[in-house]
Amino acid sequence: MSYSVRGYAAHSPTGRLGLFDFERRSARPDDVVIDILFCGVCHSDVHNVRNDWGNARYPMVPGHEIVGRVLAVGDEVTRFAVGDLVGVGCLVDACRHCRPCGKGWEQYCENGATYTYNHADPVDGTRTYGGYSEKVVVRESFVLKVPETLDAAAAAPLLCAGITTWSPLRHWGAGPGRSVAIVGLGHMGLKLAKALGAEVTLFSRSPGKEADARRLGADHVVISTDPAQMAAVAGRFDLIIDTVPYQHDVNPYVPTLAAGGTIVMVGYLGPLENFDTGPLVFSRKALAGSLIGGIAETQQMLDFCGEHGISCDVELIRIQDINEAYERLLKADVKYRFVIDMASLKQEAAA
Structure with missing residues (x-):
């Protein structure tokens, strides 16, 4: 069963992000379905949306600093249960058998890591869409445990920053x-x-x-x-x-x-x-x-932050204000990271 999802998407490098309805792929036996609570806004989101790196595919739903609660798990999932606080960073898959993957460096996968958005799922070729949305479906091995001791919104940028x-x-x-x-x-x-x-x-x-x-x-x-x-x-x-x-x-x-x-x-x-x-x-x-980090070291970092009470300094915004946030981000007018409260998207969807 696929998931009908609402998000915010860019449709061109010069247009504004706006409401976008799309289908998430069906959950597989090793997948985790996540209700997104917060999503950080990264400078690379702006680069991708505006095609600064020349590989943009539209429509694009950005967002790779995702924190949410588990809604459902596949039959083969062992590490997560419904209700767990979890995170998804920049990666949602990799080959897992090349030399870098063997070292826990999935971000350097020789066969090409799969990014959380603006990429293609390696199994069925469907588009990956990011965290400026209601839900996401991710392979268990690329889902991270977020310590409950951390503020969920302030934890989101840990997944990239x-x-x-x-x-x-x-x-x-x-x-x-x-x-x-x-x-x-x-x-x-x-x-x-x-x-x-x-x-x-x-x-x-x-x-x-x-x-x-x-x-x-x-x-x-x-x-x-x-x-x-x-x-x-x-x-x-x-x-x-x-x-x-x-x-x-x-x-x-x-x-x-x-x-x-x-x-x-x-x-x-x-x-x-x-x-x-x-x-x-x-x-x-x-x-x-250095490029982001592997899944094991990202989990190590989250655990360290939980133990030491470390999180990001954030400004919480509504999804409706994302275009203005991009302009402020380019002017360094934020201390220090924007985080989208995804409740604002659900309220809009219900209106």
Whole structure:
């Protein structure tokens, strides 16, 4: 039995998102059917909707930071029961037998991971539609347990913003005795790095953010446009996580790395103009990239957040305000993530 679902969709790269009725695929024996309570709004939603990456398929229902309650489970499902609080992130399937999948790195699946929206189901080819909607049907192995101790709305962006910083923090060994810096609006990077025990610094382009940064976990704030402040932290950082989602000059941050340190790009996908590799060679520094995280490490991150009471700073919005939220997001006019209260969609559907 398929599910008739209402959501919000984009029909072109320039149009506004609006109401859209569609069919979810029938649930299979290993599927979980989820009633969506909240869905985060990610910068990549805007990129996808506006076809910035050139692979948009319309109509498109965005949303890959999903938190909800289990409505039904297939006969083969063992890890979830009706009523459980669960999450779905950027991935809903992968081949599960290639080398990256074998390491728990489904996001790097050599045969192509299946994304929560703007993709095709690998079994029947049906379109995947995201979390700006009432319900979603997802294979059990790609559904995550959300700790009941967390606020459900504030937990939603953990499924992308959280894991995007958690994965490189863990992979590059952030913890006691390590010095970590965050570039950009990566507030979850500050919170997680601090909770892991690292010394944490925020690079900011403008003054006035110190109090907020310290509240989020920063031990230090460095104004990246101030040459004196940048010179004072030369050779300090073991790891820099760059969350900036647009093209920018990375060169100024390289001197602040310790020998053997790494800058990890998690926000910007594209060429870096005039990047100087010389300082990398002479001090065994590295420029690397990281994409979200695998299912096991996403669950690890959620469990860690539940144990430490960590969640995102969010502004709750109605689905009817999503187009205005996109414009505000592009202006960085949000602290720090928008989350859609999907009750607003159900109220509209009932009207």
